[in-house]
Ligand SMILES: Nc1nc2c(c(=O)[nH]1)N[C@H]1C(S)=C(S)[C@@H](COP(=O)(O)OP(=O)(O)OC[C@H]3O[C@@H](n4cnc5c(=O)[nH]c(N)nc54)[C@H](O)[C@@H]3O)O[C@H]1N2
C-alpha cells in the first residue's frame with residue numbers, strides 16, 4: 001500500500017504516493033485522488049527520497065570546531081544557543097539578535113506556527129525574511145488597498161476567459177501565489193474553451209510559448225505599462241460600473257494619477273507600441289471574464305510596489321476582482337487572512353527603519369537588503385547574534401559575497417538547516433530538521449492561495465531520523481529557555497506555557513484553526529479523508545472580507561511613490577542605453593538555491609548559463625558555450641554563454657541559487673555543478689525604496705567575452 005503525502009517543494013501542493021520498487025527503493029507518484037492536483041507531479045517530486053538518503057544531509061546537531069564540525073547533543077546545542085542569544089540581548093540590547101526566515105518555512109505549517117509564537121519572544125527589530133526578496137510589494141499593496149496584507153487575490157484559472165500574465169513563468173515555477181498543480185493543463189484549457197492567454201515578459205518563456213501572444217517588455221518598466229493601461233481604461237470611458245464602486249474609494253485620484261501616462265509616453269521606455277498597450281488594456285474589459293496576474297518578475301524591481309498596486313487597481317476597475325473567472329479570494333479551511341485580522345496582523349510600515357540604509361520595516365520585518373549593513377555597522381542595535389531558519393541568504397539576497405563576509409564578523413550564528421551550505425557554513429551551530437518525507441503536511445499558506453478550495457492533511461510517511469528535530473520543537477524549546485533566562489514571575493509562567501504548547505504539538509493548533517474556520521473542519525475529519533476534501537470553487541466575498549469594509553484605489557503612499565517613478569523617467573535611468581539589463585530565471589529541476597545536491601535533478605547540461613540575444617552576442621563577440629564576464633556595480637562573475645533568440649535584445653538572463661563553489665559548503669553534487677551566483681551581481685543599495693523589496697530584474701550589467709589565452713609552448 002502506498003503511503004500518502006504532499007510535496008512541500010513548491011507552491012503547487014501536489015498530492016503524492018510513496019512506495020517501494022522491487023529493489024526496495026522509494027518511489028514517488030502523483031495521487032490521482034487528490035481533488036486539487038489529480039495525479040500531477042513534476043520531476044522534483046521524484047527527488048524527495050534523495051533528501052532522505054543524501055549522505056551530505058546534516059544528521060545531528062553540529063558545532064563548529066576550528067575549521068571542522070563535531071556532532072553534539074541537542075541539549076548541549078540548545079543550551080549554548082539560548083545562552084548566546086540571551087547574553088547578546090542582555091549586554092547589547094534586544095536588537096542584538098538578528099533572525100532570517102527563509103522560504104521553506106512557508107511550506108511547513110508547523111514552522112509557520114512556531115515562528116508566529118516566537119515573534120514575541122525574539123523581541124528584536126532585526127527580523128528579516130525571504131518576503132522582501134519576493135512578494136513584499138504584494139503584501140504592501142494589499143495592506144494599503146484592502147486593509148489586510150494577507151488578502152491575496154488569485155486568478156480563477158479554471159473559469160477565466162482571458163489571462164494576462166505579467167512577470168511570471170508558471171510553466172517552470174509551477175505557479176506562485178496561484179497554487180494550481182498541473183498549471184499548464186489549466187492554461188491550455190483556457191485556450192481550448194475559446195479564451196486567451198497573453199504573457200508580458202522580457203523573455204519568450206515556456207509559458208509565453210504556450211500562450212496566444214507574447215509581448216516583450218523592457219525589464220523594470222511594469223509600472224509604466226500598467227499606468228498607461230489604467231490611462232486607456234479611463235480615457236476611453238471603459239471603467240466598469242459594477243457593485244465594487246459602492247465600496248471602493250479613490251477612483252478620481254487613480255484617474256488623475258494615470259492621466260499623464262499615455263501609451264505614447266511610455267512606448268519607448270517599455271518597448272511596447274501604443275496600440276499594443278491599448279489592446280492589453282481593453283482586452284481586460286472586453287473579455288467576459290478576465291484576470292491580470294502579476295508575480296515575481298514584476299515585484300522584484302525598482303518599482304515593485306507601484307506594479308502590484310496598479311495591477312490590483314486594473315483588476316478592480318475592469319470589474320474583474322472578486323468575480324468568477326477574475327481575480328478571487330479563497331475560503332480556506334484554516335483561514336489565515338481571517339486569523340490575521342483577528343490577531344491584528346493586518347500590516348504596517350515604517351514603525352522603525354534600518355539604521356544604515358533607512359529602509360522601513362513592514363509587518364515587523366526589515367528588508368533583507370538591509371541585513372548585511374545591520375550586521376556590519378557598529379553601534380547600538382547592531383546584530384551580534386544571527387539565527388537563520390531554512391534560508392540561504394548568501395545565495396538568495398543581493399550581494400551575497402558581502403553578506404558572507406558580514407556573517408564572519410558576528411559574535412555567534414546558528415542555522416536551522418538540512419545542509420552545510422553557503423550560509424550555514426558560517427554558523428557556529430547547525431541544527432538539522434527532519435527531511436520532508438519525515439514530517440506531517442498541511443498547506444496552511446498554499447490552500448489560502450489556491451485556484452480551488454481544498455484541504456489535505458497527510459502524516460509523515462517515513463520515520464523521523466533520530467537525531468533530527470522539528471523546527472516546532474527547536475523554536476519553542478528556545479523560547480522557553482530564553483524566557484527562563486530573562487527571569488521574573490511573568491517570564492517563568494510564559495516559559496512553562498511555552499513548554500506545554502510545545503508538548504501539545506502543532507497539529508493541535510492546526511486543529512483549532514480548522515475548527516474555527518469557515519468549513520468547520522477538524523484534523524480528525526481530514527485524517528479520515530487523507531486524499532483531501534473538495535471545498536468548492538472560489539466564491540465572491542467582498543466587501544465582507546475587508547477589515548475596513550472598503551478598498552482604497554489610490555492610497556497616499558503609493559500615489560506618492562509616483563514622484564520617484566517620474567524622477568527615474570526624467571533622469572533617463574529607465575531609458576534604453578548601451579548597458580544590458582540583467583533579469584532572473586528559474587529552472588524546473590531547481591528550487592531556489594537548494595535541491596542542487598540531488599544527482600538525478602542535476603544531470604544533463606549546465607543550467608547556470610547567461611542567455612544572450614543573437615544580435616547582442618554578435619555585437620559583443622560572444623559565442624554559444626564561450627565564457628563571458630558579467631559585471632555590475634557590485635561584482636563580477638564568469639559564466640558560459642547561451643545564445644537564445646527568445647530573450648529580447650538588450651536583456652540578459654542568469655538563474656539565481658547557483659554559486660556552490662564557495663569554501664566551506666559541503667554539498668558534493670551541488671559543488672560539482674557549482675555555477676555562479678546571480679546575487680554576486682545584484683546590489684542591496686538599489687531597492688524598491690517604498691517597500692524595501694530587492695531588485696533582481698533590470699540590473700545594469702556589462703558583458704565581455706573572456707579572452708582565452710593561447711596555451712604556451714611549454715604547456716603544449
Ligand atoms: N537573483 C535572484 N535572487 C532571488 C530570486 C530571484 O528571482 N532572483 N528569488 C527570490 C525568492 S522568490 C526567494 S523565495 C528567495 C529564497 O531565499 P531563501 O529562502 O533564503 O533561500 P532558499 O534557496 O529557498 O534556501 C532554503 C534553505 O532552507 C533549507 N531547507 C530546506 N527545507 C528545509 C526545512 O524543512 N527546514 C529547514 N530548517 N531548512 C530547510 C535549504 O537547505 C536551504 O538552505 O530567493 C530569492 N532570491
Ligand SMILES: Nc1nc2c(c(=O)[nH]1)N[C@H]1C(S)=C(S)[C@@H](COP(=O)(O)OP(=O)(O)OC[C@H]3O[C@@H](n4cnc5c(=O)[nH]c(N)nc54)[C@H](O)[C@@H]3O)O[C@H]1N2
Nearest residue numbers: 167168169173176219220295296297587588590591592697
Ligand atoms: N522549478 C522551480 N519552481 C519554483 C522555484 C524555483 O526556484 N524553481 N521557486 C519558487 C519561488 S520561491 C517562487 S517566488 C516562485 C516564482 O514564480 P514566478 O513568479 O513564476 O517566477 P519566475 O519563474 O522567476 O518568473 C518570473 C518571470 O519574470 C520575467 N521578468 C524578469 N524581469 C521582468 C520585468 O521587469 N517585468 C516583467 N513583467 N517580467 C520580468 C522573467 O523573465 C521570468 O519569466 O517560483 C517557485 N517555484
Ligand code: SF4
Nearest residue numbers: 007010013014042045
Ligand atoms: S509541482 Fe511543486 S509541489 Fe508539485 S511535485 Fe513539483 S515541486 Fe512538488
Ligand SMILES: [Mo]
Nearest residue numbers: 103130133134
Ligand atoms: Mo519566492
